[in-house]
Amino acid sequence: MIWRLLLYLAFYLLGTSSVSGAALDPAQYDPWRKSPSDAPTITEFIATCDGDVFQCEYKMRNAVLNNINKKDAQSICIKDDHPRQQVIAWLKIHPETHKMPTEDGLYTAYKDLYRCP
Secondary structure (H helix, E strand, O other), rough: HHHHHHHHHHHHHHHOOOHHHHHHHHHOOOOOOOOHHHOEEEHHHHHHHOOHHHHHHHHHHHHHHHHHHHOOOOEOOOOOOOHHHHHHHHOOOOOOOEEEEEEHHHHHHHHHEOOOO
């Protein structure tokens, strides 16, 4: 139970320090563009993730937090401070995840990339 609290704290701290300058660029802001947090499938998530890095990373953290608390959840051991690029690259080469609900597909990627020893 304590390890889950530590995991939450780690994700919170990583999330508050991961805002990039590109995510705050007003020239890239398009009010009609779908946000990564609104993407229902991995295909749409991948398509919107590069345009809004902050929302992309937010959705990724939420996917892990929402899934790690489920009964019989597989533990993951994240080694990277910013796993966004690795997870997106993994998703792009695994078309079996493209039609999955976004949180399920993201958690699938995390489980494969960040297995605990």
